[in-house]
Amino acid sequence: MHIVDIIAKKRDGKVLTKNEIDFFIKGYTEGKIPDYQISALLMAIYFQNMNDEESTYLALAMRDSGDSIDLSDIPGIKVDKHSTGGVGDKVTLVLGPLLASLGVKFAKMSGRGLGHTGGTIDKLESIPGFKVVIPVKDFISQVNKIGISIVGQSGDVAPADKKLYALRDVTATVDTIPLIASSIMSKKLASGADAIVLDVKVGHGAFMKTEEDAVKLAQLMVGIGKLAGKKMTALLTGMDEPLGHKIGNALEVYEAIETLNGQGPKDLVEVTVEIGAHLLLDAQIESDFEVAKIQLQEALQNGMAYQKFLELVEAQGGDVNSLLDPGLLLSKKTVEILSEKEGFVMDINALDIGKAAMRLGAGRETKDDEVYLDVGLDLHKKIGSFVKKGEPIATLYVRDKGIDEAKQLILDAITIGKEEKKIVLIKQTIK
Amino acid sequence: MHIVDIIAKKRDGKVLTKNEIDFFIKGYTEGKIPDYQISALLMAIYFQNMNDEESTYLALAMRDSGDSIDLSDIPGIKVDKHSTGGVGDKVTLVLGPLLASLGVKFAKMSGRGLGHTGGTIDKLESIPGFKVVIPVKDFISQVNKIGISIVGQSGDVAPADKKLYALRDVTATVDTIPLIASSIMSKKLASGADAIVLDVKVGHGAFMKTEEDAVKLAQLMVGIGKLAGKKMTALLTGMDEPLGHKIGNALEVYEAIETLNGQGPKDLVEVTVEIGAHLLLDAQIESDFEVAKIQLQEALQNGMAYQKFLELVEAQGGDVNSLLDPGLLLSKKTVEILSEKEGFVMDINALDIGKAAMRLGAGRETKDDEVYLDVGLDLHKKIGSFVKKGEPIATLYVRDKGIDEAKQLILDAITIGKEEKKIVLIKQTIK
Numbered sequence: 001m002h003i004v005d006i007i008a009k010k011r012d013g014k015v016l017t018k019n020e021i022d023f024f025i026k027g028y029t030e031g032k033i034p035d036y037q038i039s040a041l042l043m044a045i046y047f048q049n050m051n052d053e054e055s056t057y058l059a060l061a062m063r064d065s066g067d068s069i070d071l072s073d074i075p076g077i078k079v080d081k082h083s084t085g086g087v088g089d090k091v092t093l094v095l096g097p098l099l100a101s102l103g104v105k106f107a108k109m110s111g112r113g114l115g116h117t118g119g120t121i122d123k124l125e126s127i128p129g130f131k132v133v134i135p136v137k138d139f140i141s142q143v144n145k146i147g148i149s150i151v152g153q154s155g156d157v158a159p160a161d162k163k164l165y166a167l168r169d170v171t172a173t174v175d176t177i178p179l180i181a182s183s184i185m186s187k188k189l190a191s192g193a194d195a196i197v198l199d200v201k202v203g204h205g206a207f208m209k210t211e212e213d214a215v216k217l218a219q220l221m222v223g224i225g226k227l228a229g230k231k232m233t234a235l236l237t238g239m240d241e242p243l244g245h246k247i248g249n250a251l252e253v254y255e256a257i258e259t260l261n262g263q264g265p266k267d268l269v270e271v272t273v274e275i276g277a278h279l280l281l282d283a284q285i286e287s288d289f290e291v292a293k294i295q296l297q298e299a300l301q302n303g304m305a306y307q308k309f310l311e312l313v314e315a316q317g318g319d320v321n322s323l324l325d326p327g328l329l330l331s332k333k334t335v336e337i338l339s340e341k342e343g344f345v346m347d348i349n350a351l352d353i354g355k356a357a358m359r360l361g362a363g364r365e366t367k368d369d370e371v372y373l374d375v376g377l378d379l380h381k382k383i384g385s386f387v388k389k390g391e392p393i394a395t396l397y398v399r400d401k402g403i404d405e406a407k408q409l410i411l412d413a414i415t416i417g418k419e420e421k422k423i424v425l426i427k428q429t430i431k
Numbered sequence: 432m433h434i435v436d437i438i439a440k441k442r443d444g445k446v447l448t449k450n451e452i453d454f455f456i457k458g459y460t461e462g463k464i465p466d467y468q469i470s471a472l473l474m475a476i477y478f479q480n481m482n483d484e485e486s487t488y489l490a491l492a493m494r495d496s497g498d499s500i501d502l503s504d505i506p507g508i509k510v511d512k513h514s515t516g517g518v519g520d521k522v523t524l525v526l527g528p529l530l531a532s533l534g535v536k537f538a539k540m541s542g543r544g545l546g547h548t549g550g551t552i553d554k555l556e557s558i559p560g561f562k563v564v565i566p567v568k569d570f571i572s573q574v575n576k577i578g579i580s581i582v583g584q585s586g587d588v589a590p591a592d593k594k595l596y597a598l599r600d601v602t603a604t605v606d607t608i609p610l611i612a613s614s615i616m617s618k619k620l621a622s623g624a625d626a627i628v629l630d631v632k633v634g635h636g637a638f639m640k641t642e643e644d645a646v647k648l649a650q651l652m653v654g655i656g657k658l659a660g661k662k663m664t665a666l667l668t669g670m671d672e673p674l675g676h677k678i679g680n681a682l683e684v685y686e687a688i689e690t691l692n693g694q695g696p697k698d699l700v701e702v703t704v705e706i707g708a709h710l711l712l713d714a715q716i717e718s719d720f721e722v723a724k725i726q727l728q729e730a731l732q733n734g735m736a737y738q739k740f741l742e743l744v745e746a747q748g749g750d751v752n753s754l755l756d757p758g759l760l761l762s763k764k765t766v767e768i769l770s771e772k773e774g775f776v777m778d779i780n781a782l783d784i785g786k787a788a789m790r791l792g793a794g795r796e797t798k799d800d801e802v803y804l805d806v807g808l809d810l811h812k813k814i815g816s817f818v819k820k821g822e823p824i825a826t827l828y829v830r831d832k833g834i835d836e837a838k839q840l841i842l843d844a845i846t847i848g849k850e851e852k853k854i855v856l857i858k859q860t861i862k
Contacts, residue, residue: 004603007474007602008603034466034467036598036601038467040604043470044603047478167467171468171471172436172475
């Protein structure tokens with residue numbers, strides 16, 4: 001088998017076999033096939049696409065290039081969720097304890113943030129003492145004991161994907177749906193879960209800008225997961241504005257705590273409950289979707305979910321007392337942003353809001369950047385809100401950098417006009 | 432300017448500017464842009480094409496990556512010809528002396544053979560003593576003195592093209608008409624000639640298998656040459672069977688001498704005279720195309736062309752006496768191939784005939800292979816010939832290798848049937 005023949009085959013629009021896909025992923029991971037041949041192949045895939053089977057073989061080959069997590073020591077159905085990345089997306093922080101409080105096994109490995117989107121692991125580290133690196137053995141026994149653990153990725157998960165992603169980034173082949181789908185799924189399939197809900201964000205703050213592309217990506221990922229034997233659901237949810245009000249690591253923990261105490265913002269609750277209901281059914285804890293939603297809402301109201309969150313924090317070494325007043329986790333230095341206009345908020349460009357938080361130090365522009373856990377911003381208005389001139393529209397929690405830039409980004413990101421817009425948050429469900 | 436933006440632009444089907452093309456060729460030649468980005472760009476070009484202007488800028492950028500030959504010390508109009516590569520193509524050996532005998536300045540740098548096609552420089556080296564490496568100064572003064580010199584490429588001509596071609600070869604992006612055209616033209620534009628005739632071969636023994644592709648390539652190369660200020664003509668000529676009868680280095684010199692003495696095979700004479708007539712007009716030595724053809728045919732018949740060939744050989748140190756009986760230049764060991772059938776020759780697969788000669792040692796499979804100058808084959812039959820069973824159809828001139836393989840290739844390459852086919856040699860002229 002020769003890589004140049006595989007390139008020519010894909011270039012000519014033919015379907016690659018499992019053997020051919022295994023060959024090039026193995027050869028590339030081992031350094032036997034050079035970057036310049038793989039980048040030509042990636043560009044050929046950009047133009048000629050891959051079908052469901054090819055994308056599945058690619059995801060499996062990348063999964064098998066590294067370590068997979070074995071969760072078989074946890075009895076029952078293990079669930080996982082994945083978001084394609086949004087601004088203010090703290091769903092995992094709420095969903096995990098919420099599901100665990102209802103008896104679901106939530107054994108999650110999460111990532112750090114990069115670019116304008118945050119990462120669950122960074123957010124959890126804003127709780128003093130919270131340990132995100134723990135041995136796999138302890139991770140599993142914690143899930144068996146309290147039903148939940150959230151840790152950073154351990155081991156060498158899908159190194160082929162890491163290598164391929166770095167190459168795509170510099171060869172203009174990132175925006176290729178089969179490559180995005182197999183990249184995400186290679187890591188999800190390594191996570192050991194039996195049922196997976198994918199939260200595919202769509203809108204100007206998301207990777208997928210159009211609903212058409214988001215549907216294609218969602219369908220392909222669901223197809224890959226099913227071919228690999230997983231229970232799969234994908235939701236298309238809007239990223240037309242940030243999720244909730246708070247953006248930044250400790251700020252998002254703060255808003256998660258509010259939500260776990262039944263005081264969450266409507267959009268965050270809606271997405272969390274929707275995802276949770278699918279997973280309650282997948283985990284065979286409930287069989288009726290509407291009943292499942294009611295159970296989830298009740299667990300947010302009656303303190304069960306928050307209680308589980310405190311158990312999680314305690315089990316991973318976090319200071320539970322620090323959560324009694326989570327405002328103390330935020331930077332003391334704040335800056336109010338006042339509206340320069342009066343009217344209805346018609347648009348909040350989530351991408352630019354995410355960038356504003358990043359400039360303040362809440363996120364990383366490159367992998368090596370330091371993150372300030374206590375900075376970020378609190379949006380007081382959402383799409384459809386009415387705002388008066390001079391009224392505060394956002395509060396910045398700052399340290400020493402990016403304040404003016406963030407302020408300008410936020411003012412430019414918010415469109416104020418005459419129309420009282422309503423937006424649809426959950427756009428489609430793909431099974 | 433960032434290479435990843437240039438890749439994305441071409442990927443999206445947009446037209447690259449001269450600056451962008453200069454940027455990536457310069458960056459690649461200097462090693463500042465890595466192979467893996469250029470190979471992604473090449474694949475994007477494969478799918479999105481380049482227009483005439485882009486292909487011209489590419490050819491010029493590659494020309495300017497290295498040395499160009501300055502022929503300004505030769506008064507008058509300098510001409511050049513280029514063949515896209517055929518089997519048995521010894522046109523340059525005949526055309527050069529023929530044109531020079533009529534007063535045209537023929538200052539040619541030629542290449543060596545690779546694969547199933549031969550190279551003029553290897554062929555000339557089969558004449559004992561013939562020097563193909565001479566200083567540029569002497570090359571120019573020889574042309575001024577006797578009207579002709581044929582030498583190997585000197586200097587570092589179009590290094591960007593060499594680098595790019597090597598990359599195309601391993602990334603399945605060779606068959607890309609704008610890349611083929613700009614590759615050929617980068618070297619032609621470096622050759623210093625004012626008028627160029629391109630002999631674009633089409634058929635199963637040629638790089639271009641269909642007339643449609645050959646026309647596209649021809650039109651693009653003519654367009655590039657004109658935009659660069661050259662007088663351009665492209666002929667589409669058939670490579671449905673080898674040109675002439677003899678294939679192999681000394682064998683082709685032998686057939687060239689026969690042709691220069693008015694005893695040449697019909698197809699070789701036809702192509703040579705056609706190309707020559709265009710160049711006689713371009714060089715402003717004759718103004719009527721049909722008259723030019725008659726003058727060329729006369730110079731083949733009356734010894735003028737052969738006389739000029741002898742001058743060329745002598746001027747470059749070759750042994751003129753060795754040409755009195757050119758049969759002495761051939762291997763003494765011969766093998767006759769007898770026809771296994773009776774009927775008309777309906778097809779001679781030129782590619783396989785070229786491979787047969789290569790297996791005997793007449794050509795190189797890789798750049799480092801040694802070439803036997805005295806081996807090859809003499810085809811006694813052409814398409815349309817009648818052959819009896821047991822009659823010799825070819826004579827192999829051999830040393831110690833490839834005999835059985837060559838024999839089988841030749842028997843398989845020749846189709847014998849009931850139809851007396853006629854083929855059209857000169858298919859189109861593109862100005």
